[in-house]
Amino acid sequence: xAAQKMTLAKGINAGLRAAMEADPKVLLMGEDVxxxxxxxxxxxxxxxxFGEDRVVxxxxxxxxxVGTAIGLAMRGYRPVVExxxxxxxxxxxxQIVSQLAKMHARSRGALRLPIVxxxxxxxxxxxxxxxxxxNEAYFAHTAGLRVVAxxxxxxxxxxxxxxxxxxxxxxxxxxKRRYHERAEVDLDPQSGxxxxxxxxxxxxxxxxxxxxxxxxxxxxxxxxxxxxxQEGISLQVVDLRSLSPLDTxxxxxxxxxxxxxxxxxxxxxxxGLGSEIAAHIQQECFHHLEAPVLRVGGYxxxxxxxxxxxxxxxxxxxxxxxxxxxxxY
Amino acid sequence: MPDVAVHHETVVPQAQxxxxxxxxxMVQFVDGEGTRLERTPANTPYADIVEAxxxxxxxxxxRDLVLVxxxxxxxxxxxxxxxxxxxxxxxxxxxxxxxxGRAMRSQDFAFPGYREHGVAWCRxxxxxxxxxxxxxxxxxxxxxxxxxxxxxxxxxxxxxxxxTGYAMGMQRDGVVGTGDEERDAAVMxxxxxxxxxxxxxxxxxxxxxxxNAPLVIFVQNNQWAISEPNYKQFRVPPYQRAQGFGFPxxxxxxxxxxxxxAVTKAALDNARSGQGPTLIEAFTYRLGAHTTSDDPTKxxxxxxxxxxxxxxxxxxxxxxxxxxxxxxxAFYASVDREADELAVRVRTACQNMPEPSQERMFDxxxxxxxxxxxxxxxxxxxYQAGFETEGAR
Ligand SMILES: Cc1ncc(C[n+]2csc(CCOP(=O)(O)OP(=O)(O)O)c2C)c(N)n1
Numbered sequence: 001x002a003a004q005k006m007t008l009a010k011g012i013n014a015g016l017r018a019a020m021e022a023d024p025k026v027l028l029m030g031e032d033v034x035x036x037x038x039x040x041x042x043x044x045x046x047x048x049x050f051g052e053d054r055v056v057x058x059x060x061x062x063x064x065x066v067g068t069a070i071g072l073a074m075r076g077y078r079p080v081v082e083x084x085x086x087x088x089x090x091x092x093x094x095q096i097v098s099q100l101a102k103m104h105a106r107s108r109g110a111l112r113l114p115i116v117x118x119x120x121x122x123x124x125x126x127x128x129x130x131x132x133x134x135n136e137a138y139f140a141h142t143a144g145l146r147v148v149a150x151x152x153x154x155x156x157x158x159x160x161x162x163x164x165x166x167x168x169x170x171x172x173x174x175x176k177r178r179y180h181e182r183a184e185v186d187l188d189p190q191s192g193x194x195x196x197x198x199x200x201x202x203x204x205x206x207x208x209x210x211x212x213x214x215x216x217x218x219x220x221x222x223x224x225x226x227x228x229x230q231e232g233i234s235l236q237v238v239d240l241r242s243l244s245p246l247d248t249x250x251x252x253x254x255x256x257x258x259x260x261x262x263x264x265x266x267x268x269x270x271x272g273l274g275s276e277i278a279a280h281i282q283q284e285c286f287h288h289l290e291a292p293v294l295r296v297g298g299y300x301x302x303x304x305x306x307x308x309x310x311x312x313x314x315x316x317x318x319x320x321x322x323x324x325x326x327x328x329y
Numbered sequence: 330m331p332d333v334a335v336h337h338e339t340v341v342p343q344a345q346x347x348x349x350x351x352x353x354x355m356v357q358f359v360d361g362e363g364t365r366l367e368r369t370p371a372n373t374p375y376a377d378i379v380e381a382x383x384x385x386x387x388x389x390x391x392r393d394l395v396l397v398x399x400x401x402x403x404x405x406x407x408x409x410x411x412x413x414x415x416x417x418x419x420x421x422x423x424x425x426x427x428x429x430g431r432a433m434r435s436q437d438f439a440f441p442g443y444r445e446h447g448v449a450w451c452r453x454x455x456x457x458x459x460x461x462x463x464x465x466x467x468x469x470x471x472x473x474x475x476x477x478x479x480x481x482x483x484x485x486x487x488x489x490x491x492x493t494g495y496a497m498g499m500q501r502d503g504v505v506g507t508g509d510e511e512r513d514a515a516v517m518x519x520x521x522x523x524x525x526x527x528x529x530x531x532x533x534x535x536x537x538x539x540x541n542a543p544l545v546i547f548v549q550n551n552q553w554a555i556s557e558p559n560y561k562q563f564r565v566p567p568y569q570r571a572q573g574f575g576f577p578x579x580x581x582x583x584x585x586x587x588x589x590x591a592v593t594k595a596a597l598d599n600a601r602s603g604q605g606p607t608l609i610e611a612f613t614y615r616l617g618a619h620t621t622s623d624d625p626t627k628x629x630x631x632x633x634x635x636x637x638x639x640x641x642x643x644x645x646x647x648x649x650x651x652x653x654x655x656x657x658x659a660f661y662a663s664v665d666r667e668a669d670e671l672a673v674r675v676r677t678a679c680q681n682m683p684e685p686s687q688e689r690m691f692d693x694x695x696x697x698x699x700x701x702x703x704x705x706x707x708x709x710x711x712y713q714a715g716f717e718t719e720g721a722r
Contacts (some may be wrong), residue, residue: 053501059539064490064532071494074473075502091528098484099491102468106480109693110472143694143702167696245700 002188009179011153012042012118014187015160016080020050023078026164029056029065030082030118039084040120040179062092066117070099073113080164086121087130093138100169101144116163116170121149122216122266123313124177126306133303134215134267139171140244140276147243148197149173151218154185155195155241162197170197173243175216200247202254206236209260209326212251212277214240217264217314224319233323243273251277252284259290260326264314269297291329294322348552348559349636351612354568356592357582361640363648375591382587384655390586391646391656392664393427397447398643399668400456403675404446404463408621412679413463417444421584421616424642425549427451428589429517429611432597436504436514438477440492442485444549445519452478456671457678466685485520486527489546492518493533496542496600505543506603515543515600517593523554525570526562534574534608543600545593546571546608549583551615556628571608583613584642587649614640687713 006014020026028043028050034057037044047055058065062083069079083089089096096117103111123132140147146168150156156174163170195201203218204225211221218239225235238254240246255261261281263274274295281293296314304312351357356372358379359365368376401419408416419426422444430451433439439448446459453476461470462481469480482488496516499505504514524530525548537544548567552559563570571578581592589611596607614637618625625634650656691706 059532059535061528061532061535063529064493064536067487067490067529067532068494068497068536071491071496072498072501073494074479074491075495075498077498077501094484095487095490095529099482099487104696105692105694106468107473108467108469109696110469110474112696146695146699248700 002191003184003186005182006153006185007180007182008150008153008156008175009040009042011157011185012150012160012174013044013046014185015157016043017046017049019080019161019164020046020054022161023164025076026078026080027054027056027072028080028082029058029069031058031060031065031084033057033082038082040176042118042120042174042179043082062088062090063095066092066095066100066115069115070095070103070113073115074111078114078116078164080116080118082118083120085127085131086119086133086135089117089119089135096139096145096171097142101142104168105144112167113169114164114167116160116172118160118172118174120176120179121173122175122177123303123306123309124216126309129303129305132306132309134265134298136171136173136243137267137272140273145169145171145244146198147171147173148241149175149215149243150241151175151178151213151215151239153181153183155239157185157187158194159197159241166197173215177216178219181219195241198242198245198247200238200240200242200250202236202250203239204235204237206234206258208234208258209262209323210236210238210254210258211262211264211319212238212240212254213264214243214273215266217266220315221264221319224316224323227316227320228323233327235323240277246277246280248280248284251281255281255285256288259288261289262294262296262319262322262326264296264319266298266313268300269295270300272297291326294326296322349633351580351582355580355582355612356588357585358587358591359585359645359649361645363645363650363652365649365652372588375588375595378591378594379587382590384650384653387646387650387653387655388660390427390431390590391643391650392667393431393447393450394423394586394643394646395664395668396671397423397427397450399672400450400459400675401446403672404460405617405621407460407676407679408463413460414465415463415620415622417620418615418617419444419446421614421637421642422549422551422611423447424586424646425583425589425611425613428586429519429547429593429609432590432593433517434514434597435477436512437517437597437601438479438492438495438514439517439519440479440488440495441481441519442488442521442524443481443483444521445481448517448519449478452476454478456675457682460675460679461682464679464682466682485524486529489518489520489524489527489530489533490536492516493536493540493542493544496537496544496606497540499543500540505601508602513601515545515597517545517547517597519547519549521554522548522550522552522559522567523557523562524548525567534571534606537606538575541603541605543603544606545596545600546606547593548608548610549613550610551583551613553615553619553625553629555619555623556625566610568608568610576606576608578608578610580610580612583611584640584645586642586646
């Protein structure tokens with residue numbers, strides 16, 4: 001059973017299960033996470049096996065969910081909070097940025113809040129408004145929080161466990177349009193060398209240009225690299241995985257090897273993660289660059305009605321067009 | 330009575346009607362002069378608790394009231410002398426805080442706002458530790474778990490949910506309803522009347538009610554949220570709201586330390602024994618300004634303050650002790666002397682508080698190493714060191 005083929009959703013579920021088995025202080029909390037297993041069924045079956053005190057159906061009140069998780073963490077628990085959809089995290093924004101992020105510093109290290117906030121994020125599922133947002137930059141901007149995004153089943157399985165065992169608060173972004181994609185997951189805790197929670201990884205090697213992505217756009221970028229290869233263009237793809245802290249060593253090494261970089265994410269580009277990454281590359285890799293760092297992301301508008309999302313989301317054509325622009329320098 | 334322009338069809342909210350009278354539901358044991366009152370339907374359930382108190386308990390409560398007032402006065406003076414950036418005074422609220430604080434046991438846990446210096450005192454927080462936040466040398470000042478007293482919380486309402494979650498944790502830890510007095514524990518959450526309007530306050534009532542959490546929510550209704558009176562915050566008084574969330578609400582005379590103690594003790598006993606949350610509204614008054622930055626003459630009348638000054642909690646307790654023959658002038662004088670000593674100690678400690686090292690601002694942001702913070706700290710230290718090698722610029 002060392003390796004098993006499973007979806008990203010099942011990968012997270014299996015990771016949660018492993019974490020709950022390993023540590024009785026791990027609690028799952030959120031709306032509908034119990035009998036239903038969450039609206040995406042990520043927590044399916046867990047309440048049946050761990051009971052209502054460890055898989056807690058909470059009242060429908062996001063600030064309440066995060067605020068009480070803070071109190072539980074102060075009491076020695078390790079709550080894993082599910083926010084039902086990205087667009088519903090805002091009622092909890094205050095608790096996250098004012099309290100969760102700052103308690104360790106406010107108490108001069110006396111308090112630790114090992115809380116994971118799971119956020120299904122991004123678009124591409126034809127949903128109504130407030131169900132397709134990418135709000136990671138708000139949290140990456142706040143010191144005291146760690147922000148990570150998984151992109152495939154194998155990574156999700158391990159990352160969620162690492163996030164839960166971290167003593168810092170972690171915002172854990174899950175690409176909801178990739179929940180049902182399957183891949184091989186190595187479940188053997190002894191096997192191989194594992195990436196750290198904050199490592200970026202090169203998921204495809206290439207020589208001419210580096211695509212930097214995370215969450216749902218990793219797969220998109222891999223598709224772009226396939227398409228470009230047909231035309232004889234060699235693209236490298238980096239899965240950033242961690243948005244705060246950024247693994248700048250891996251980013252710098254990758255970009256210096258190709259001399260060209262494009263950051264791809266679903267969030268609006270204005271002050272999105274891509275802005276920080278482009279600025280960083282400009283500062284640290286200036287002499288290696290053959291072209292300006294480009295960004296391909298959502299437009300600077302509210303996430304549009306789903307009939308427009310194909311155009312809004314950075315898809316193959318827009319990314320390939322940016323690749324051409326970069327190579328033309 | 331504030332003169333408010335209301336549309337003629339608007340029903341004047343009850344809370345607006347008289348902010349100097351807590352009404353018949355209010356639990357009270359001594360009047361303004363300290364005379365012990367007869368039993369009333371409101372106070373009868375708590376009378377046994379008051380009657381079980383000894384003269385020594387009474388003297389000790391009085392001492393706490395006086396020392397806490399002096400500590401507060403010193404905080405105010407230190408701000409005026411430029412030693413503190415800000416001070417939120419508890420003047421007038423001593424009985425509410427001492428009554429509540431003394432009802433707690435050491436295993437209980439308190440989550441304060443930013444004005445609960447009297448509760449801190451009862452928990453055993455060193456008075457000078459309360460100053461660090463207001464002097465600007467720290468964002469806290471003490472370790473929350475040492476004396477089960479959380480850090481002050483500035484964002485109104487946030488701490489109510491932390492308290493609720495902590496109480497839910499106690500339930501899970503099996504320290505509720507075991508019948509073991511040393512073990513059973515509860516949580517107290519403190520906020521003001523303005524705080525009752527916040528989402529987090531109301532969400533804490535939802536969560537505490539649903540979980541039947543061992544939580545006592547203690548609202549100090551000091552009638553004002555900076556410049557806004559009660560009737561700008563709510564239509565029904567806070568204590569009446571609890572019922573809608575599925576647990577009892579009690580209004581107590583917040584200037585009567587015996588009543589506050591008794592009501593809080595009963596609520597904590599219930600919580601510890603697994604009977605769930607209680608909301609206590611301590612009906613009191615902020616005699617001073619909201620903080621040292623505030624000018625209350627802009628929004629409230631001197632007449633209103635005068636009425637409340639007559640209800641002074643210390644005068645009342647002293648009247649009670651004297652009428653009962655529990656204390657004499659020598660006792661009062663010795664407490665006053667102790668207060669003088671406390672003031673000197675707090676002042677000296679404030680002035681001698683060490684300046685934090687500058688690079689400390691980069692410490693304890695994360696538990697695990699974080700490259701961004703580490704890089705910036707190194708850059709900062711290098712930049713500072715540059716001044717030393719170049720000499721004064
Ligand atoms: C969320 C939030 N909004 C505004 C403020 C600014 N503020 C500080 S104290 C205060 C009034 C609080 O009144 P109340 O809850 O009655 O407590 P009191 O100060 O009277 O004890 C306000 C508006 C704040 N600290 N937090």
